[in-house]
Amino acid sequence: QVQLVESGGGLVQAGGSLRLSCAASGISFSRYDMGWFRQAPGKQRELVAIITSGDTPNYADSVKGRFTISRDNAKNTVYLQMNSLKPEDTAVYYCNARRVALGLVYWGQGTQVTVSS
Numbered sequence: 001q002v003q004l005v006e007s008g009g010g011l012v013q014a015g016g017s018l019r020l021s022c023a024a025s026g027i028s029f030s031r032y033d034m035g036w037f038r039q040a041p042g043k044q045r046e047l048v049a050i051i052t053s054g055d056t057p058n059y060a061d062s063v064k065g066r067f068t069i070s071r072d073n074a075k076n077t078v079y080l081q082m083n084s085l086k087p088e089d090t091a092v093y094y095c096n097a098r099r100v101a102l103g104l105v106y107w108g109q110g111t112q113v114t115v116s117s
Contacts, residue, residue: 002024002025002106003025003026004023004024004095004107005022005023006110007020007022008111009111009112011114012085012114013116015085017085018082019079019080020079020080020082021079022077022079024077024078024095025076027097027106030053030073031099033100035048035049035097035098036080036093036095037096038089038092038113039094039110040091040092049063049068050096051069057069066084067080068080068081069081080093085115089115090113090115091113092111092113093110093112093113094107094110
């Protein structure tokens with residue numbers, strides 16, 4: 001059974017920081033591209049950042065220079081360090097695991113991030 005469990009969300013003031021974690025089980029973690037997506041009320045889910053199985057990160061333009069994605073294959077965990085948070089970063093953040101070659105995609109249940117102005 002595949003599980004992606006996010007943690008670390010919460011309420012923070014603008015300019016503050018949060019670190020999200022996503023612990024994966026039931027998959028060969030090191031072989032998966034891992035990503036963070038977010039969905040704000042009334043908006044579509046959007047990609048925030050992704051880190052490939054080869055450890056290459058990529059970011060949405062809106063978070064470049066503020067967010068950092070990383071992974072620890074020994075702990076089967078992916079992180080999202082979010083600095084200089086803005087009210088427009090408020091959303092539910094979802095962890096995503098993807099193995100393109102096998103057409104496999106998994107999602108976590110989401111964690112709420114709220115940034116107050």
